Amino acid sequence: xxxxxxxxxxxxxxxxxxxxxxxxxxxxxxxxxxxxxxxxxxxxxxxxxxxxxxxxxxxxxxxxxxxxxxxxxxxxxxxxxxxxxxxxxxxxxxxxxxxxxxxxxxxxxxxxxxxxxxxxxxxxxxxxxxxxxxxxxxxxxxxxxxxxxxxxxxxxxxxxxxxxxxxxxxxxxxxxxxxxxxxxxxxxxxxxxxxxxxxxxxxxxxxxxxxxxxxxxxxxxxxxxxxxxxxxxxxxxxxxxxxxxxxxxxxxx
Numbered sequence: 376x377x378x379x380x381x382x383x384x385x386x387x388x389x390x391x392x393x394x395x396x397x398x399x400x401x402x403x404x405x406x407x408x409x410x411x412x413x414x415x416x417x418x419x420x421x422x423x424x425x426x427x428x429x430x431x432x433x434x435x436x437x438x439x440x441x442x443x444x445x446x447x448x449x450x451x452x453x454x455x456x457x458x459x460x461x462x463x464x465x466x467x468x469x470x471x472x473x474x475x476x477x478x479x480x481x482x483x484x485x486x487x488x489x490x491x492x493x494x495x496x497x498x499x500x501x502x503x504x505x506x507x508x509x510x511x512x513x514x515x516x517x518x519x520x521x522x523x524x525x526x527x528x529x530x531x532x533x534x535x536x537x538x539x540x541x542x543x544x545x546x547x548x549x550x551x552x553x554x555x556x557x558x559x560x561x562x563x564x565x566x567x568x569x570x571x572x573x574x575x576x577x578x579x580x581x582x583x584x585x586x587x588x589x590x591x592x593x594x595x596x597x598x599x600x601x602x603x604x605x606x607x608x609x610x611x612x613x614x615x616x617x618x619x620x621x622x623x624x625x626x627x628x
Contacts, residue, residue: 386412394429420451450478548573
């Protein structure tokens with residue numbers, strides 16, 4: 376159940392019960408932006424749980440807001456919702472406030488600058504030339520020596536960290552591809568909503584090769600400086616990936 380109200384130009388949505396794709400959150404947020412709201416505050420105080428479809432819905436809402444030049448922020452998350460944000464690392468993607476008044480006080484109209492085509496071009500090289508074309512040698516060119524990569528698998532630091540992350544997934548999924556579904560740039564940041572696909576042909580975090588196909592959506596936000604990635608924050612559904620390769624039982628089993 377979702378109830379909405381306007382506080383000035385900010386749309387406040389109270390979400391109650393279990394957050395799933397069937398809750399219709401994306402449609403409510405879309406209507407809020409269409410009505411002229413530049414910021415949407417999601418009050419999750421009465422959310423009892425979030426399943427994987429709700430996780431995907433939140434990511435889609437964030438990307439949808441960015442495409443419209445707006446923002447989606449979170450306030451008053453219930454203990455269960457807060458736990459999900461921490462486990463999935465969505466707390467690194469959304470601004471999360473402890474109370475609704477704090478969120479409203481922080482929500483000024485979005486005044487983003489023009490898209491940085493130069494930064495988008497660098498990110499496209501990371502996705503297409505480095506990851507998809509399996510060009511490991513580009514790491515020194517595209518990642519800063521002090522870069523930090525935050526992922527559901529943990530944090531990786533420096534160019535050696537970028538190599539460790541790449542090597543782990545290139546070994547586990549030699550044919551992996553990242554399909555860019557949306558690419559949005561603002562100032563020094565570029566966000567990519569992507570779909571990861573690949574065949575599990577090597578060990579991943581102790582899970583032996585299964586030969587199974589993986590197909591997982593995620594979002595990655597880059598902060599760039601001097602033509603290289605300084606900070607990279609990934610969010611993907613790690614539980615869905617582990618289920619798909621047989622490391623965890625499928626949902627409902």
